[in-house]
Amino acid sequence: MNLSRTARALLRIALALGLGVIYVPLAVVLLNSFNSDRTFGWPPSGLTFQWWRSAWNSTGVRDALWTSIQAGLGATAIALLLGTMAAFAVQRYRFFGRDTVSLLIVLPIALPGIVTGIALSNTFHTVLGVPLGLLTVIVGHATFCVVTVYNNVLARLRRMGRGLEEASADLGADTFTTFRLVTFPMLRSALLAGGLLAFALSFDEIIVTTFTSGAGVRTLPIWIFENLFRPNQAPVVNVVAAALIVFSVVPIYLAQRLSGEAQTH
Amino acid sequence: MSGSLRRRAAAFLHRHARVRLSLLLSAPLAWLGLAYLGALAALFVTAFWSTDTFTGDLVKTFTLANFQDLATGEVYRTIALRSLGVAVAVTLIDLVIAFPMAFAMAKLASPRAQRWLVILVLTPLWASYLVKAYAWRVMLSSDGVLGWGYGLTATILTLSYLWLPYMILPIYAGLERLPNSLLDAAGDLGARGWRTFRTVVWPLSFPAVVAGSIFTFSLSLGDYIAVKIVGGKSQLIGNVVYDNIGAANNLPFAAAVATVPVVIMLVYLAAVRRTGALENL
Numbered sequence: 015m016n017l018s019r020t021a022r023a024l025l026r027i028a029l030a031l032g033l034g035v036i037y038v039p040l041a042v043v044l045l046n047s048f049n050s051d052r053t054f055g056w057p058p059s060g061l062t063f064q065w066w067r068s069a070w071n072s073t074g075v076r077d078a079l080w081t082s083i084q085a086g087l088g089a090t091a092i093a094l095l096l097g098t099m100a101a102f103a104v105q106r107y108r109f110f111g112r113d114t115v116s117l118l119i120v121l122p123i124a125l126p127g128i129v130t131g132i133a134l135s136n137t138f139h140t141v142l143g144v145p146l147g148l149l150t151v152i153v154g155h156a157t158f159c160v161v162t163v164y165n166n167v168l169a170r171l172r173r174m175g176r177g178l179e180e181a182s183a184d185l186g187a188d189t190f191t192t193f194r195l196v197t198f199p200m201l202r203s204a205l206l207a208g209g210l211l212a213f214a215l216s217f218d219e220i221i222v223t224t225f226t227s228g229a230g231v232r233t234l235p236i237w238i239f240e241n242l243f244r245p246n247q248a249p250v251v252n253v254v255a256a257a258l259i260v261f262s263v264v265p266i267y268l269a270q271r272l273s274g275e276a277q278t279h
Numbered sequence: 280m281s282g283s284l285r286r287r288a289a290a291f292l293h294r295h296a297r298v299r300l301s302l303l304l305s306a307p308l309a310w311l312g313l314a315y316l317g318a319l320a321a322l323f324v325t326a327f328w329s330t331d332t333f334t335g336d337l338v339k340t341f342t343l344a345n346f347q348d349l350a351t352g353e354v355y356r357t358i359a360l361r362s363l364g365v366a367v368a369v370t371l372i373d374l375v376i377a378f379p380m381a382f383a384m385a386k387l388a389s390p391r392a393q394r395w396l397v398i399l400v401l402t403p404l405w406a407s408y409l410v411k412a413y414a415w416r417v418m419l420s421s422d423g424v425l426g427w428g429y430g431l432t433a434t435i436l437t438l439s440y441l442w443l444p445y446m447i448l449p450i451y452a453g454l455e456r457l458p459n460s461l462l463d464a465a466g467d468l469g470a471r472g473w474r475t476f477r478t479v480v481w482p483l484s485f486p487a488v489v490a491g492s493i494f495t496f497s498l499s500l501g502d503y504i505a506v507k508i509v510g511g512k513s514q515l516i517g518n519v520v521y522d523n524i525g526a527a528n529n530l531p532f533a534a535a536v537a538t539v540p541v542v543i544m545l546v547y548l549a550a551v552r553r554t555g556a557l558e559n560l
Contacts (some may be wrong), residue, residue, distance in 0.1 A: 015422060017472050018471075021472050024379075025379050025382060025383040025387060026383055028376075028379035028380060028383060028385060029379065029380045029383035029384065029387075031394075032376055032377075032379075032380040032443075032447075033380075033399055033400075035440070035443075036399075036400070036403050036440075036443065036444075037403070039411065039415060039418060039440065040406060040410075040411070040412035040414060041405065042414055042417060042418055042424060043313075043413070043414045043417065045411060046417060053455070057352075057404070087489050090462065092406060092424075095306065096306055096307045096310055096311075097307075099303045099304070099306055099307050100303070100304070100307040102303050103300055103303040103304045103307070107299075107303075109300060115307070115308070118308075118311045118312055118315075119307070119311060121311070121315070122311070122315060123494075124497060124499020124544070124548075125497075125501075125541060125544065126497065126498075126500060126502075126517070126537075126540045126541070126544070127320075127501055128501050128503060128517050128520050128521065128537065129319070129540070129541055130315075130522065132322060132524060132530070132534065132537060133319045133321070133322040134315075134318050134320040134535060135317075136318065136322050136325060136530060136534075137314075137317070137318040137321055137322075138323060140337070141318075141321055151309075156310075157310070157311070157314075157315055160307070160310075160311065172554070180490060183293075188286060188289035188290065188293070189289040189292050189293050190285065190288075191289075191290050206360070213403055214420065217407075218407050218408055220408065220503065221501075221503075222410060225524075226314065235407065235408075235409050238407075238409045238410075239409060239504070242409075242413060242416075242508065246313045251413070252413075255407070255410040255413055255414070257411070258406060258407045258546070259406045259407075259410060262402065262403075262405035262406040262407070263405075265405055266398060266401060266402050266405055270398065272522050
């Protein structure tokens with residue numbers, strides 16, 4: 015490619031600057047979690063572990079974390095089931111309205127979260143008369159989590175073809191045995207990757223959660239948002255934020271290992 | 280006994296493809312087709328109702344009053360236009376930052392470096408949305424690193440930051456698919472860098488750009504959290520919806536306002552359909 019040396023240098027600088035812009039704010043949060051100044055005056059006047067200790071001992075944080083994990087696991091389980099079923103239907107069969115099914119699955123993340131949020135809360139509240147709580151949060155999250163599992167399973171089904179399943183049937187295995195011994199093992203890493211994404215999506219969600227959780231149910235994002243504007247909670251909020259940044263590396267690492275595993279297959 | 284039942288069920292399913300398909304589709308369609316679409320439809324119907332000003336109860340008689348208020352209210356027009364402006368500004372800022380980054384990633388980096396760069400761009404997507412908005416709150420606060428204060432500019436900056444990876448990744452994928460031989464051919468035919476960009480790279484990567492813009496546009500349009508965190512007193516469509524549900528307890532009007540971003544998104548999706556952007560999502 016005939017790019018001048020200046021153009022190449024400029025593009026590389028743009029890339030480096032862009033990555034800098036992406037990471038500097040995160041670094042500031044990490045650094046501030048050790049800032050001994052309560053109001054995060056800049057530059058930090060001193061470093062301390064005090065805020066990490068108080069965050070660890072905060073029951074509000076612990077309860078919210080546990081609620082988030084429950085909601086994430088519930089939503090992921092439903093998304094795994096529905097996403098896999100839909101992916102099989104769309105990839106393995108030809109039927110009327112097949113494209114509509116894909117559109118329907120993407121819709122909950124394509125529409126603004128607030129629309130999904132008030133539509134669901136209105137249905138729970140006025141149409142069905144279900145009290146809002148953890149269960150309604152799980153239903154809300156599952157609705158937009160289906161798409162991640164669906165996409166992963168769909169891509170895997172497309173790649174793996176039907177040869178091995180047909181061979182299994184020829185060797186005398188029935189539908190269920192083939193699924194258990196042939197199809198499912200080949201899907202496993204796609205299910206893990208999709209499930210991981212679904213969990214992360216649910217764990218981070220705030221808008222749909224705001225409208226579908228009742229008064230008593232507080233997920234971690236809700237807790238952060240409630241305490242964001244309380245000056246005396248600021249250091250603890252900052253520690254929770256810093257911890258979330260550090261732990262966001264875990265799913266990335268797992269997803270990379272999974273995709274590496276998939277390539278060697 | 281149960282073994283033979285299982286065998287018969289398996290044989291039955293094996294012979295009847297349509298039954299298999301119906302079983303597979305039943306739960307997803309019940310959830311998303313009936314429950315979710317039903318909920319959206321119910322919300323849309325609510326937009327044509329009203330609330331009793333004294334009791335705050337829903338009055339279930341058809342009225343266009345909400346949409347009339349929406350169309351004639353000076354405030355709402357300003358807020359709708361402001362939200363649209365924010366979404367457009369965020370999309371343009373992200374495009375200007377993301378395109379050179381994606382180009383450098385796809386065309387200048389070695390394959391090994393590319394893998395790492397993708398991870399570097401992906402990782403912040405997993406860090407919580409609130410954490411990132413909060414990071415900007417801390418940096419923009421009057422005694423923070425930047426100290427620029429809060430307001431509409433702060434909102435645009437924060438939203439651009441939040442959605443930047445959503446713009447980089449589709450453009451990167453689009454540019455990676457673009458064969459290097461085309462760029463070489465343009466060079467052999469005498470085109471310099473800028474001309475190659477204008478006549479070869481841009482037209483061929485346009486669907487990917489549009490795909491990225493769908494994310495940045497729709498995510499900005501529906502947001503009301505970031506503006507609460509760094510926006511100071513400014514309001515966007517999302518805030519109007521939120522306030523009408525919470526403080527004002529006027530679900531019908533909130534539903535009517537919520538149709539605005541949905542309609543804008545549908546118009547946008549319809550407009551870009553022909554570029555082939557939807558296959559790039």
